[in-house]
Amino acid sequence: TDIPKIENLPELPGVPMFGSLFLLGKHHARNCARLAKEYGDVFQVRLGNRRFIYANSFEAVKEIWIRNQSALMSRPKLWTFDVVSETQGVYTLGTSPWSESLKKARKAAATALNRQAVQTYLPFIDLECTTSINELFQNGKKSYDIDPNGYFQRFSLNISLTLNYGIRIQGTVHDQMLNEVVAVERELGNIRGIAHGWQDYVPLLRLLPGYKANAIKFRARRDEYLLDFYEQLKERMAKGTDHPCIAGNVLKDPEAQLTDNELKSICLTMVAAGLDTLPGNINMTIAYLSSEHGQEIQERMYDEIIKSYPDEDPWDACLYEEKSEFVVSFVKEVLRYWSTLNLSFNRQSTKDITYKGALIPAGTPFLMNMWAANHDPEHFKDPMRFIPDRFMGLSTVGEGTQHFGYGAGTRMCAGVHLANRELYVVFTRLVLAFRILETTNPKKRPILDTIECNSVPTSMVTQPKPFQVRFVPRDSSRLEGWVNSSMEKTAHL
Numbered sequence: 287t288d289i290p291k292i293e294n295l296p297e298l299p300g301v302p303m304f305g306s307l308f309l310l311g312k313h314h315a316r317n318c319a320r321l322a323k324e325y326g327d328v329f330q331v332r333l334g335n336r337r338f339i340y341a342n343s344f345e346a347v348k349e350i351w352i353r354n355q356s357a358l359m360s361r362p363k364l365w366t367f368d369v370v371s372e373t374q375g376v377y378t379l380g381t382s383p384w385s386e387s388l389k390k391a392r393k394a395a396a397t398a399l400n401r402q403a404v405q406t407y408l409p410f411i412d413l414e415c416t417t418s419i420n421e422l423f424q425n426g427k428k429s430y431d432i433d434p435n436g437y438f439q440r441f442s443l444n445i446s447l448t449l450n451y452g453i454r455i456q457g458t459v460h461d462q463m464l465n466e467v468v469a470v471e472r473e474l475g476n477i478r479g480i481a482h483g484w485q486d487y488v489p490l491l492r493l494l495p496g497y498k499a500n501a502i503k504f505r506a507r508r509d510e511y512l513l514d515f516y517e518q519l520k521e522r523m524a525k526g527t528d529h530p531c532i533a534g535n536v537l538k539d540p541e542a543q544l545t546d547n548e549l550k551s552i553c554l555t556m557v558a559a560g561l562d563t564l565p566g567n568i569n570m571t572i573a574y575l576s577s578e579h580g581q582e583i584q585e586r587m588y589d590e591i592i593k594s595y596p597d598e599d600p601w602d603a604c605l606y607e608e609k610s611e612f613v614v615s616f617v618k619e620v621l622r623y624w625s626t627l628n629l630s631f632n633r634q635s636t637k638d639i640t641y642k643g644a645l646i647p648a649g650t651p652f653l654m655n656m657w658a659a660n661h662d663p664e665h666f667k668d669p670m671r672f673i674p675d676r677f678m679g680l681s682t683v684g685e686g687t688q689h690f691g692y693g694a695g696t697r698m699c700a701g702v703h704l705a706n707r708e709l710y711v712v713f714t715r716l717v718l719a720f721r722i723l724e725t726t727n728p729k730k731r732p733i734l735d736t737i738e739c740n741s742v743p744t745s746m747v748t749q750p751k752p753f754q755v756r757f758v759p760r761d762s763s764r765l766e767g768w769v770n771s772s773m774e775k776t777a778h779l
């Protein structure tokens with residue numbers, strides 16, 4: 287292995303050349319959680335010729351990712367993803383190893399995504415959320431049974447495009463560009479999945495045709511739409527019709543502190559970052575809400591929302607203030623329960639770390655088994671149950687990390703404020719607008735197991751297997767009123 291065996295730290299059994307790849311199979315998260323019962327919650331694993339440290343409990347993640355955060359700031363490079371980034375010369379912020387340049391680009395992105403900045407994006411959340419709910423409403427008139435996937439992919443992508451380039455996809459969920467971006471980013475997400483490509487760990491496999499060609503093909507398709515978005519922005523700037531946005535601000539500022547590659551890295555990140563994570567959470571939660579327990583949750587949630595906004599219109603007010611403690615707790619439970627990035631993004635240490643007597647040298651890659659930490663029975667009561675009010679009574683400040691849905695420590699998700707507000711608004715409005723029911727066709731019903739629901743188990747992010755639910759408007763004329771008022775308010779965007 288690249289890193290020699292670490293003393294005083296359990297190691298999973300393996301075979302020559304492949305290490306523990308066969309043992310871990312496609313479901314690293316669940317298999318490691320099982321193996322942790324035998325080998326301890328932190329162990330070393332040989333994946334081909336690379337050595338990784340896996341952390342599989344809430345306490346272990348807290349110890350390594352939070353208490354040792356200054357030592358865990360980098361990301362390892364993997365062969366296939368390197369091919370994707372080869373000619374472009376840039377990584378997304380989430381895949382970049384630590385460097386001064388990354389620090390600058392990350393700071394620029396973090397400023398554009400901080401709590402204050404998110405307040406200025408509320409009209410975009412209003413527009414995109416209304417567009418998706420309205421399309422569900424209109425399509426529901428033809429058939430109540432709908433697969434919600436595309437609706438929230440467009441929601442997420444359009445917000446990213448608006449923030450970054452000042453543009454949005456105007457089409458329906460069948461729009462060609464939307465589907466191209468979703469398909470390509472999904473494949474790139476697969477490539478980044480730790481369990482996906484054994485060629486990352488077994489160099490001999492790289493000689494087989496296909497791996498490199500596939501990565502290059504998807505990289506080329508991504509380059510094409512990134513260029514297209516960039517050109518659209520430049521065209522608008524030339525005509526003076528551009529909207530304020532991250533890329534535009536950098537381009538217009540003669541003293542911009544960012545290089546071309548740093549800007550490119552931000553653009554790449556913005557397009558990719560929320561595209562699967564956010565819809566994965568929304569869609570699996572819609573699936574859950576259609577279940578028997580989901581019916582109870584929807585009724586409680588509806589009452590709680592109405593109670594929390596007594597003198598205001600909740601459709602509008604939920605944009606500005608997260609007044610319902612129940613919905614806030616529900617959102618946290620969504621992130622904990624589904625753990626859609628079930629192995630988070632891997633990290634690499636920049637300094638030695640000592641863990642329970644084991645000296646782990648700088649340069650070692652680490653994997654947070656987010657799924658295992660978020661379902662750790664030592665930390666969470668009934669971890670396998672979805673309990674919407676689980677986090678009620680816990681203040682958002684001073685209670686430490688409550689779940690690891692956004693990772694932890696120095697390289698924690700930079701989009702957390704935006705994502706939290708998006709989830710709060712989407713769930714509040716969905717419950718105000720509809721009763722989400724099970725479809726009458728049993729074959730189209732969702733799989734609700736947090737691991738089995740994933741159509742590509744080796745991917746980086748959970749991609750729900752296709753399913754349908756019924757969206758039945760609670761009150762069509764009220765919903766029409768809400769849609770019309772939001773559309774009027776956001777018409778200028």
Ligand code: HEM
Pocket residue numbers: 379380381382392395399446555556559560563564567621626627630631632633691692693694695696697698699700701702704705
């Ligand atoms: C529900 C939605 C989301 C989830 C569950 C999620 C989760 C994550 C996780 C687990 C990481 C890795 C953190 C770590 O290494 O500890 C991450 C990184 C990141 N996320 Fe998110 N994310 C979401 C939405 C977003 C959005 C909407 C954006 C921005 C538009 C965003 C921007 C980023 C960036 C820039 C990083 C890289 C941070 C770094 O490496 O320094 N995320 N996210």
